[in-house]
Amino acid sequence: MIDLLDIISPQSSAYLPWILALLILPIFSFATTGFMKGKAPYWSSAIIASNLLVAAYLATVFWNEPLTIRGNWFKLGENQFTYSFYLDKLALTMSLIVNFVALLVHIFSTEYMRTDANKPRYFAYLGLFTFSMMGIVLFNDLLFIFIFWELVGVSSYLLIGFWFQKKSASLAANKAFILNRIGDLGFITGLMILFTQFHSLDLDAVKSLMIMSEIEDGNWVVNFMQGGKEVISSMDGRWLSAGGIALFCGAVGKSAQFPLQVWLPDAMEGPTPVSALIHAATMVAAGVYMLARIFVLLDAQALEVVAIVGAVTAFMAAIAALSQFDIKKVLAYSTISQLGYMVLAMGVGAYSAGLFHLITHAFFKAGLFLSAGIIIHQLHHLEKGGKKFDPQDMRVMGGLRRKLPVTFFAFVICSLALAGLPGFSGFLSKDAILLDLAVWADIKGGGFYIPEVLAFMTVVLTAFYTFRMIYLVFFGEFRLPKILGDASLPNKLKEGNLWVTVPAVIFALLSFTFPFGFTLNADHSWVMEALKTPMYLVPESYAATSLLDVPEETFHGLHKTVNIVSILLALAGLFIAWLSYKPGAKLEKTFIERREPVGVLGQISFYHWYQNSLYQNIFLKAILAKSRALAWFDQYVLDEAVNLLAKLNVVIAHVTRWFDQVFVDGLVNLTAASVGKVGQLTRSIQSGNIQAQILVTFIFLLTLILLLVV
Amino acid sequence: MLLLGALMFCVGLFVVFTRKNAIMVLIGIELMLNSANLNLVTFSRFDPQALQGQIFSLFVITIAAAEAAVALAIVVKVYKYFKTSDLDKINSMKG
Amino acid sequence: MELEAILFYFFAGITAFSVLFIAVTRNILYAAFALILTFIGVAGLFVFMGAEFIAITQILVYVGGILVLLVFGIMLTHRLKGQKLKTDRYQMLFGFLISAGIFGLFIQSIHSGAFSNLPWVDQEYSQEVELKSFGLSLMTDYVLAFEVIGILLLVALIGAVRIAGNARKEGTDAA
Missing domain, CATH: 1.20.5 (Single alpha-helices involved in coiled-coils or other helix-helix interfaces)
Structure with a gap:
């Protein structure tokens, strides 16, 4: 029998300082950047660059041989808590991506935030974020992952609310934080379930013990040794599913899945580079990363929940993205939608495909956000001295292709990747997901075709809203001069400088297929090779059917169909977008006057299925009603009780005062008086009269003699 | 004889107790000392060789003289200070 | 009755009388003079006791020294001018009771002591x-x-x- 303490026995490595460096450099950046003033961007960029180099070095060393480092942290009763690092291909890839995107965002921000007075604070927060993100990636202990998970939430909160002078920004930060908390509640519940069963949160230990656990009479049982003592953990089998779903709740919050996704569009109140880094490429992907880490611990039911939530999120968000006016809102809904794809992939067991999509999405979405950032930044310059307008509103854009050619190039490349057209990275990863999804739906059958249908519909929608955005922003006429009545504006609009264009172009280049392999078949990509789908470790009767068990032929048979269907759907979406939003088309012409979308569907889309108002009406109102009830209770019951108590106290005080005055004081006075009297009595003897004293002496002498003699 | 000594002592004591004037108190004290002398000399009759009683009474007389001298000096001083020689008015030791 | 006995009782009487006078009188000067009488009486008694030297010393020191001192003290403190040489009395009752008590005690102890029965008292030495x-x-x-x-x-x-x-x-x- 395995001893738990043997599994989590300390393991050291000479590379520990390198791993710690990955954590220490960003936190060092956080600690020092705030004092740098004008040099803050260069300083923090240099630190992140060196961090990227460390990550790259570690990647070259440990690419083929994962590294585990473990040490004892503290002991609570019998339970040994450990800290552990695990550097496998997934962790190394993630740390590279995080640092790479962070570095480019740093560079981009140098220009984007140039005029902001609180620039050092901004870069310090970026350092904090990178630190917490690296913690999630590197640690192999669910407790530590949870700690850094929360830290990521904090840094996200700080960055969304960076312009906290704006009411909407601070509200959005609060919203993001609170909704994340709801998800984290699930996360911590999952941790508790796992800890109760396995007495450890170390992922290695949890996995090893999960293999040994069995289902006996509907109970989830595991026997193991802990420090020489035998432990039999047993709980109802449903806890296994519940634990997985609870852990997934954490990902729902962090990765903005239905029903907690409403925070992400609001999070666009933060600076655009932050949106690129946190709310597109890395942090929201942390939920997917966490799902990948606990992938093998999820049973069939939990995975079904994951898949359904992912599909629903992907579809809903794609619908919502159709009719937004704000360019960042479109990108935000698109992000939610793509995250839905990843989660869906995890749910169907397409581990490699989901992570592949995570990587490709990180690059093309960051590129989209940075391009949008350039547009916003350049439009923002026009605002100077002129009339105020919203530089994020697509109604003021149009025809920017000629003014911002580099941005246009980057934006279009990234958009093609997002739409999933062949030759671009998004095609590979999305294709892989759709293929696995199709196989999964075939195996499951019945109602499980719905996620597949939703996913394929989302392909059309994605292509549509992507190209709607491109047409509105880059084609047609520049609408702003007409709105503001200033014909000179187009001449003032310039392309962004190298600080901003280079990062965007780099992301655009990474959105092609070639960084992931010169192929149109996702299976031939090195990413799919590197991140192989692992086997489920849960007891057999609870485990989902692994896609690894499906014969190769099934995939091959479906591959062509899926490929063709998805390409056709994407082209269809493109075509519809061209029809409705091409320059001079009906919708494009009326777009500028529109205040809100027409028709029921449009309304649903624009208000994102009214989810916000639903929450407002149900939860907020319920909470407010409860608050009012509590306030009423407070005011009329508690306050009255308190007042009554106070009055009672006053009465008692009066009584005690009277008692005090009459009895206690009387007693004291009596004592004092009697003492005084005795004093007077004795004092009268001490008259200072020697004769009297002699007299008294003799009285006593006489008495003494009389007593003795007689 | 002893009775006379006892009488003298008791009268001296009485005077010491009752008189307010410091000099009268001194007189009382002299009386008491003298009564002691009387007793000493009386018993000394039964010890003609050693004469302890007589010698002792000699010493007592000497001490009485010294005491009187010092006491009177003090009385004069006190009178100068308090402007009275009444003992009941000199009560700075009163508690 | 022999002359000696008469003289003895005479001196004893003078002493007792003058002592009682001191006890009664309120005049300081009178008390001082009565004290002279007391001392003289006591000195006389000393002579009868066979203590001539003590008697002489008594007269020299007390009458010649202490009493002069006392009178001077009286004169210095009262200045003899318009001032009564009288002294107030107080604590009469207590003082009398205590003194009388002690007096009674003495008498009682003298009687119970029965000195005349002591063996060494018998052999009275008459020689000078x-x-x-x-x-x-x-x-x-x-x-x-x-x-x-x-x-x-x-x-x-x-x-x-x-x-x-x-x-x-x-x-x-x-x-």
């Missing part, structure tokens, strides 16, 4: 005390006490002068 042997024992057996009393006298003398004298300086102090 030699002044020479008195002086000898004073300078031999009791020489230390004699010297000490001499020094004491000297100290008392100096002390008295120091206390009472230097009036002007002390007066400023007193003010």
